[in-house]
Amino acid sequence: xxxxxxxxxxxxxxxxxxxxxxxxxxxxxxxxxxxxxxxxxxxxxxxxxxxxxxxxxxxxxxxxxxxxxxxxxxxxxxxxxxxxxxxxxxxxxxxxxxxxxxxxxxxxxxxxxxxxxxxxxxxxxxxxxxxxxxxxxxxxxxxxxxxxxxxxxxxxxxxxxxxxxxxxxxxxxxxxxxxxxxxxxxxxxxxxxxxxxxxxxxxxxxxxxxxxxxxxxxxxxxxxxxxxxxxxxxxxxxxxxxxxxxxxx
Numbered sequence: 001x002x003x004x005x006x007x008x009x010x011x012x013x014x015x016x017x018x019x020x021x022x023x024x025x026x027x028x029x030x031x032x033x034x035x036x037x038x039x040x041x042x043x044x045x046x047x048x049x050x051x052x053x054x055x056x057x058x059x060x061x062x063x064x065x066x067x068x069x070x071x072x073x074x075x076x077x078x079x080x081x082x083x084x085x086x087x088x089x090x091x092x093x094x095x096x097x098x099x100x101x102x103x104x105x106x107x108x109x110x111x112x113x114x115x116x117x118x119x120x121x122x123x124x125x126x127x128x129x130x131x132x133x134x135x136x137x138x139x140x141x142x143x144x145x146x147x148x149x150x151x152x153x154x155x156x157x158x159x160x161x162x163x164x165x166x167x168x169x170x171x172x173x174x175x176x177x178x179x180x181x182x183x184x185x186x187x188x189x190x191x192x193x194x195x196x197x198x199x200x201x202x203x204x205x206x207x208x209x210x211x212x213x214x215x216x217x218x219x220x221x222x223x224x225x226x227x228x229x230x231x232x233x234x235x236x237x238x239x240x241x242x243x244x245x246x247x248x249x
Contacts, residue, residue, distance in 0.1 A: 003036060003064040003086045004141045007165050007205045010225060011035075017068075017231040019043065021050035023057035025232050030061030038066040038228050041076075042091050048079055055083045056120070066141065072098060074105035074113075081106060082119040087141025089168055089228075094150040096157035103163035106142045108133045141165035143207070143226075146195050147173035155195055159202035166226060167199045169208035183211045196223050 006013060015036035018025055021044060029037055039046060039054050046054075051067060058065035064086045069076035072090035080088050090102050104112045117125050122132045144158060147170030151158060159167060169192050175183045178191065192208065199206035200223055207226025210216050216227055230238075 002139055003066075004139060004165050006035070007141065007226065010205065012220060013207075013226045015064075015066075015226075015228045016235065017228055018054065019231050019233050021046045021054065023053040026054045026057040026063070026065070027061060029232065030058065030063040034063070036064035036066060036086070038068055038089055039085075040068050040231070041080075042068045042070050048083075051080065052083045052120075055080075055085050059084055059120075066143070068145070072102045074101075077102065077105045078113055081113065081136070081140060082116060082121050084120040086139060087143060087165060089143045089145055091145045091170070092148055092151075093144035093146065093158060094148050095154050096161050099144050099158050099161040099164060102144070103142050103161060106140050107137060107163070143168050145170045147171075147177060149177050152191055152194065155198040156201070159198040159204050164204060166205040166207055167195060168226065168228075169195050169206065169224075171209055171211065192219075193222070199223070 013035040015034050015038055016029065017040045018029070018037050019040050026037060037058060039051060041051060055065055066087050066089045067080035067085045068089040068091060069080055072093060077088050088106065093099050093102065107113055108115055115129070116122065117129060117132065121136065142164055143166045144164055145168045146155065146158070171183050171188065171192060174191055175185065175188050178187050180188045196206050205225045206223060207228065208219060208224050209228050210219055213229060
């Protein structure tokens with residue numbers, strides 16, 4: 001089952017962010033039992049070539065792959081999807097208009113995604129246009145990241161935009177946006193709960209990054225279904241720290 005269908009079915013999914021622009025990292029993570037990875041082109045030095053190579057590695061290993069592009073601009077969405085990503089996790093979606101524009105840019109429809117039959121997504125010219133358009137509609141996930149005060153003010157309207165596959169809580173940026181002391185501050189928790197409620201009312205899955213892995217069961221119980229935890233950097237660091245501790249002096 002594809003990522004989009006698993007989200008719609010309510011499966012609980014676990015992935016991590018990839019911040020090292022190298023396909024070997026993706027290949028290693030593919031053997032770890034994760035449901036997906038998200039290539040973080042917003043905060044890490046991915047260019048089109050490294051995105052292409054990492055998406056290739058994910059597809060070769062049958063691992064679902066999202067891209068978080070630098071912005072939700074149409075050209076960044078096109079880039080990720082033409083390379084063959086399963087979808088995009090779009091930062092700083094602040095309004096229903098932002099969400100609707102992103103959905104339009106991700107799909108082949110009037111005023112939407114530009115068509116190229118020569119891309120990896122289209123089988124390098126082997127897939128007929130009608131079939132590629134159908135398959136792309138079935139496969140492509142558009143996930144709106146909610147991390148701004150403006151988005152909180154419009155959250156019900158954003159959640160109601162047709163074509164979104166999920167909402168995603170950007171809890172750290174939300175903490176900064178609310179000028180809160182920590183991601184566990186009451187006003188941040190209240191904002192997360194409001195986002196979850198809006199998603200549930202719209203029958204839309206909701207995901208999040210949770211700073212403490214031990215808090216995941218509690219958020220699962222409150223309806224979250226997609227968790228992107230840690231990153232390749234964090235996993236390498238924690239493994240090295242554990243190795244040092246186990247080795248002793």
